[in-house]
Amino acid sequence: MTTAIEVRGISKEFVLRHTRSIKEAFVWIMKGRKGDLSKKFHALSDVSLTIEQGESVALLGLNGSGKSTLLKHISGVMLPDVGTVQTRGRVAGLIEVGAGFHPDLSGRDNVYLNGAILGMSEEQIEERFDDILEFSEIGQFIDTEVKFYSSGMYLRLAFSVAVHTNPEVFLVDEILAVGDEPFQKKCIARIKELADDGKTLVVVSHDLDLVAQICKRGVLLEHGRVVLDSTVDDAVATLRSRH
Amino acid sequence: MSTIDLTTPGLGGGLKDVLRSRYLLKLLVQKELKVRYRGSVLGLLWSYVKPGVQFVVFWFALGIFLGMNRNTENYPIYLFSGIVLINFFNEALSNASRSIVGNGGLIKKIYLPRELFPVASVWVSAIHFVPQLFVLLIACFIAGWTPGVVQIGAAVIGFLIVALLAIGLGLFFGSVNVYFRDSENFVDMLLMIATWASPVLYSWTMVRDGLFDAFGAGTGGILHTIYQVNPLTIAVELFHFAFWMPTTSGVTDPLTAVPPNLLDLWMPIGVAISVLVILLGQFTFRRLEGRFAQEL
């Protein structure tokens, strides 16, 4: 087996209070720089995770447990304070609906822009444009500015672009909630297809039943620590029993 | 199974990555232009109207009221050739300094070479520069301008000095702006000074004579050298050399029209400083970009 994602002992500390005034800083210096000017806390503590190529992993946990933060480390948006992250092949993330969509641009322009942001070349986007449009079922609205889209339409187009980027590693963060049922089914089918094609998936969702359908392995996060790494059913059951 | 190696995500190659993502750069520039002129009737025409009005104001105030028309031959062309370059710098640096915070939503969520944003800002300003250059060229041709290879070369290098300077400072202030929003206000102040600290509105001999009168030959000479080292001064003088000087006749002394040693001394200095600034900007940017996503 080949490793697709290798997370080794990463920790991430965040500052709790960002605003600092000159007065506060002055008082702090006068008092002999005792204590921390800003409080800190660990969003991730010593997280290790190895994911093989072709695995589909559900990342579970309560709000604020560090799931999105972990995905951001895998995609390279954030860098760990300690530890290392390594990935193989192109990583594409659907971290929140339509990041990289500009409300004032038409759907068409956004497909090109978002495609390029996710790493596609001009030829690739042109070649797949019709597929993207068809999958999204946006139809005639493709030339409307996306600020006039309903949230579901927005999601459809964003999701469509993302699945057509054809990455080796696909990160999905809580995006399936907005679509209507037929589209959700279609997305799930598509995600399963990707998994069958040997793509690596990391899925974050609070819809535990849904995530259990898609993924085989489940990783449970609690206060930034991995507390369970097992089958998805185990992880779901544990999460439910604990709270 | 694939043969691709494991790589560490999030470690970019700096400005080299921008060269690799030319297509994305093009789309970002197009986006910027589309969004900027959305719902505006004049659209890109605004980049003619604004400098046009600015030119008329300066021409009245300085050329007519303060008598620059009498001191400087073809003062309108002198004035406009400096204004277009300074306008380019002002717009480029102002937008580049805001580009990282302005695109925070994207930077927080998707990894991409973040240098793209300041570079795209400068590129957009370059697009706005083109119509102004056009107007300048028309005025020059009317005034009997016949360009040579040296003139055109000087103009290109003058433009490059400003573009590199704007990218370098844009990388620097754009990344610092993520941590201290004071940065963009500081840049605004800097830009206000820029127009007056380079020989756009007046001629370089007035600076020399004024400094010598006020501080004597010693200190005045040092201050004048400092004034000369400013890459914007050098670039503006290169534009004067390229566009204004060929339109002047015997009235203007060709020896003092632009500072001596402009091409063989000051031009290389200007290029060197711009390259240095871009290296410094890139260095600072790469030191700071690791924490962009969490600070934005």
Ligand SMILES: Nc1ncnc2c1ncn2[C@@H]1O[C@H](COP(=O)(O)OP(=O)(O)OP(=O)(O)O)[C@@H](O)[C@H]1O
């Ligand atoms: N840039 C930041 N600065 C400070 N704190 C942050 C930052 N980003 C995240 N945090 C904090 O880190 C913790 C983990 O956040 P994260 O977004 O990873 O949670 P999550 O598991 O995705 O939660 P949810 O289920 O609500 O999406 C939270 O307490 C959050 O407030």
Ligand SMILES: [Mg+2]
């Ligand atoms: Mg989250």
